[in-house]
Amino acid sequence: MKPGHIIMLVLGILLSLTGFALAASSAFLGVVQSAQDEDGYLVSDRVRFTAPTHALVSEPLEVVLDEALPPGMRSDNFSVMLRAAAVPRDQEIFIGIAQTAQVDAYLADVAHSQLDDVGFAPFEPDYREVPGTATPAPPGDQAFWAVSASGPGEQRITWDLQSGDWTVVVMNNDGGAPVSADLAAGLRLGFLGPLAIGLLIAGLVLLIIGLPLLLLGAAGLGRHLPPGPANRGTDRPAYPDHPPAYPYRAPANSTSDAYPGNAPPAGASPASAPPPGNPTDGKPYPALLYGQLDPGLSRWLWLVKWLLAIPHYILLFFLWFAFGIVTIAAGFAILFTGRYPHSLFKFNVGVVRWNWRVAFYAYGALGTDRYPPFTLAPAAYPAEFDVAYPHRLSRGLVLVKWWLLAIPHYLVVAILTGSAYTWWAMDDDWDSYTRVSTPSLLGLLVFIAAVILLFTARYPRGLFNLVLGINRWVYRVTAYAALMRDDYPPFRLDQGPAEPLPMSGQPTPDQAPGPATGAGPATSR
Structure with missing residues (x-):
């Protein structure tokens, strides 16, 4: 690279x-x-506040505005609006804003209620009662208010924010008790x-x-990037021009590796060739997923693999973003040309390959303790993914297969890999509830395998095969939905470390004509 x-x-x-x-x-x-009203305010719903005292006041509001605001951010761009309507409606209401020190002096020795907190589920204001014995003078007669309004019906004030300590006051216009009003607040940010x-x-x-x-x-x-196992054995990648070189068990007297027609990767040996998958009555799906269970897995390493895999998770976040952009670009290329650009295809396959290696190492399978390589290319690693490159793709299918045609598979994948959520109500009216999530089927199987591994140092082969089958289903759907193939994924849980081989009567890689070793699968023209 x-x-x-x-x-x-x-x-x-x-x-x-x-x-x-x-x-x-x-x-x-x-x-x-767009949610602002005709005056440019974002307005809250109207809620009712009731206090048994002479006044309802807010906590002191400390406003700090930098005088050196950038262009377009003048102080009058920050404005608040308050609406108040008395309960009952024929009662005259007063609402005003003033500096906190002046409000404190006005309400000295006057019983009033300070709003400390508000709960919204359900709505429940929390007041702090300030005792007093004096009767206040009518608030509308005071001259210290920065802005105020009073009278019957709904009263409305607007105020451009200014630096200082400020308090909002709601009272009956005659200063009497108790106070009950429906209030709504609005905020205008002129720079939006x-x-x-x-x-x-x-x-x-x-x-x-x-x-x-x-x-x-x-x-x-x-x-x-070098070709992967599904594209080897020919001078140009093609399918179905030639069958993919799927993994299979090499004969006992053979020196070929898991991928016929190619030299064994560094560090590999013929003994590491995977066992054959379950036979199928059709050709293998052209998206290859392979995972070989390592012997002698550590009992405890899986407990910290989430930490060890963090570098990969970070890189995969960015790579999957690139994967999405490349897929969109490839979709337009397929729509107009019927071809998936080969270099972009190999890149996207490399991203999925990288993801599968990390999943196989970590909590997608826990199949190996070997740390995944930081590469998009095929490597000597016990997990591999590849997709046979298609020479032609349908221009029409690119518009519907990734969302409409794939819906049945999305439902299956959601069942296999999605978490279930349960909501538990704490009372009859669902005012409060608790959400409880359960692990996915795949996550549960991997966790069971991890617990067994912890206590027995063994990974049950049947459980591993099932985990690989679920992953194989998921990655086939990924290849299809990512526009890499037009072949519809089979509704088949092909278990085991390797792809399934055709039923007897159909050629298999080790039955293909050619030398016993070092030769690729048969090709047709």
Whole structure:
């Protein structure tokens, strides 16, 4: 792999991620702005507050505004609005905002209620009662209010934020007790529109730069990746021009490895060839998944593999993002040309291969203690994934197979790998509840295997085969949904470490004509 392609890919991913984040932030701000009322305020629902005292006051609100605000961020861009309606409606209500020191002086020795906290599920205000014996003068007669309104019906005030300590006061207009009012609050942020436009422009610029870099880097890396086991044995990758070189058990007197037609990978030996999969009455699916259970697995290492695999998880986050972008680009290429660009195909297969190795090492299978390599290329590792490259793909299927046609498989995959959630109500009206999640079927099987491994130092072969079968189903659907194949995945749980072989009467790799060793599978033209 050339360092230049890696640099382009990394820069493309980072710029594209940032661009998408800025564009998403712009869209969010646009939604928020569209929710404003005709005066530009985001207004809350009206709720009722009742206090047995002469006044209902807020906690002191400390407002700090930097006088050196950037352009477009003037102080009058920050404004609040309060609405108050007396209960009953024929009662005159007062609402005002003033500096906290002046409010404290006005309500000295006057019984009032300070709102300390508000619960919303259900709505439940929490007051702190301040005792007093004095009767306040009518609030509307006071001159210290920064802004105020009083009278019957709904009263409304707006106030541009100013630095200082401020308090909101709600009282009956005559200063009497108790106080009961329906209140609503609103906030206006005048800079939302310019900020949304600025974020959108910045996001688009980064995407215009980042997406081509990402695609060029992915294509460059894919172009230099060696063929995987499903594409070996010919001078050009093809399917069904030639059958994929699927893993199978080599004969006892053979020196061939698990992938016929190729030299064994470094560190491999003929004895490591996997056993054959279960026979099938059809040809193997052209997405190959292989995993060989290592003997002598550590009893306890699985307890910390989540920590050891963190570097891979971080890299896979970025690689899967690139995978999605490349898949979209490939979808357009297939729509107009009927071909999946070969270099992008190899890159995406490499991402899935990397993911499968990490899953096989960690909590997708726990099949090996060998640390996964940091590479997209095929390697001498007990887990492998590959997809036979298609020369032609349907232009029409690319529009529907990844969402509509794959729905039945998505449901099966959700059952096999999805978590179940249960909501437990704490009382009859569901005002409070607890959500309890259960592990997926695959996660449960791997956990059972881990516990058995902890106490017996053995991984039951049948359990391992079932885990591999579930993973094989998932990765076949991944290959199909990612537009790599038009072949519909079979509804078949092919268990075991290797792909299933055809039934007797159909050629298998070790029955293919040619030399016993070092020869590839038979090809047809």
